[in-house]
Amino acid sequence: MFGFFKKKSPLEKLESQYKKLLEEAHKLSTSNRAASDQKHLEAQAVLDKIEKLN
Structure with missing residues (x-):
């Protein structure tokens, strides 16, 4: 019930952030391939940070 008071962990x-970047990359893939590739690179960097935390 009071989950909105809970702070997110890193x-x-x-x-x-990773999920958001992948969604943006998917939307861009139909119109601007270069921007989509850039978003995929950013998402990969975030994924590397996630793996380091685990």
Whole structure:
């Protein structure tokens, strides 16, 4: 009930950022391939940080 008072852990923040970047990359893939590739690179960097935390 009071989950909105709970702060996100650093891992949860990175996971949500990773998911957001992948969604943006998917949307861009139909219109701008270079921008989509850039978003994939950013998402990969975030994934590397997630793996380091685990």
